[in-house]
Amino acid sequence: MRTSCSRFNKNRANIWDGAVRGFKRASYDPLHDMLVKFTDDEGSTEDAVDTGGPKCEFLTLMDCLKARRIFDGPENGRFLTFNNAAVREDEYFLAGRMIAVSIVHGGPGPRFLSNMLYDYLIGRTDINGTVEDVTDETMKAALIEISSAESLDELHALIEKYESLLQTAGCFDFPQSVKGKDNIVKDFILWYIIYRNQYSVQRFRDGLSTLDVINALEQHPIAFRPYMCYSVDRLTSVSLEDVFKPQLSEPGSTRRQKETRILGYWRDYLLDTGEQETGVSLQNILMFATGLDSLPPSTIVPQPRLIFERSSKFSIASTCANTIKLPVSKSYDEFKNAMDFGIQNSPGFGLR
Numbered sequence: 001m002r003t004s005c006s007r008f009n010k011n012r013a014n015i016w017d018g019a020v021r022g023f024k025r026a027s028y029d030p031l032h033d034m035l036v037k038f039t040d041d042e043g044s045t046e047d048a049v050d051t052g053g054p055k056c057e058f059l060t061l062m063d064c065l066k067a068r069r070i071f072d073g074p075e076n077g078r079f080l081t082f083n084n085a086a087v088r089e090d091e092y093f094l095a096g097r098m099i100a101v102s103i104v105h106g107g108p109g110p111r112f113l114s115n116m117l118y119d120y121l122i123g124r125t126d127i128n129g130t131v132e133d134v135t136d137e138t139m140k141a142a143l144i145e146i147s148s149a150e151s152l153d154e155l156h157a158l159i160e161k162y163e164s165l166l167q168t169a170g171c172f173d174f175p176q177s178v179k180g181k182d183n184i185v186k187d188f189i190l191w192y193i194i195y196r197n198q199y200s201v202q203r204f205r206d207g208l209s210t211l212d213v214i215n216a217l218e219q220h221p222i223a224f225r226p227y228m229c230y231s232v233d234r235l236t237s238v239s240l241e242d243v244f245k246p247q248l249s250e251p252g253s254t255r256r257q258k259e260t261r262i263l264g265y266w267r268d269y270l271l272d273t274g275e276q277e278t279g280v281s282l283q284n285i286l287m288f289a290t291g292l293d294s295l296p297p298s299t300i301v302p303q304p305r306l307i308f309e310r311s312s313k314f315s316i317a318s319t320c321a322n323t324i325k326l327p328v329s330k331s332y333d334e335f336k337n338a339m340d341f342g343i344q345n346s347p348g349f350g351l352r
Helices: 012-024 053-067 084-088 091-104 115-121 137-147 152-161 163-169 178-193 195-208 210-219 221-228 237-243 254-274 282-290 332-344
Strands: 005-011 033-039 305-309 316-318 323-327
Touching (some): 005 012, 084 195, 091 210, 115 178, 115 195, 115 221, 137 152, 137 178, 152 163, 178 195, 210 221, 237 254, 237 282, 254 282, 254 305, 254 332, 282 332, 323 332
Parallel strands (some): 005 033, 305 323
Antiparallel strands (some): 316 323
């Protein structure tokens, strides 16, 4: 029985535009499942009713969000910045909603928010940033000067020099000791990242309230941080191996013996891929099978599986069923080449 669905018709060449249309559609309901169809560059619709894969791929491809005008800051520590055009189009709310829907519907988190922004969103009060978070070069230079002051007289002189700037940020003050420079710099960064963008932050938070995701972040901040902020943890051959469950024939059968040999090839292929000895990446393999390029906060549904394909020389995937059909090759080199070819010639390969 089909449940109610919100439809998304997308082209990989312009994911953002299609996403906005879908989320703004009057009939859109975040409680409904998502029915996603991609069209290729020639305008033909990719086959398959979405039972998981196309939806996950769509959500993953929305990492174009990182480059949107509403974000500023380092590549892996983005924070919100005010933009009038984005306000008119309510882009801050849409961005928050997209992230919330992605997490609930089995997609990835953004993994690029600054820790300072995340801490503020979850209600922490002891939040700190760094001078490197400030992208305005004039302001950054002023903060570096102030933080480098070695005497109280030098500090007061610099405060007078940058009076207008500090007044704007609400941190114009003459401390009684040189250590007071730290509070000035900290307060300025807090204003620069959060308070001057308060409207943007609030609308983004409103979007994250979709499906009560913001409450989940507040209740489980440590668990969700790796999915919202940049983390050095990467997909590994071991973690990817654990994701897939092989569908094996009866023990002792001839088929089972061949499948066991191919399963060994598969594990070696993952190891070689992790060591950059194949033509693809671990993210490519996960994307090939599930439409995801990173493991999501929630369990991947349906359970990703390995099936042994005897009718094709090359690897075949179904992102709707989260399966990879492994070629039953005669040697590891043949298997490796067949896997590379199948993945490299799949829809969407090389677009990320």
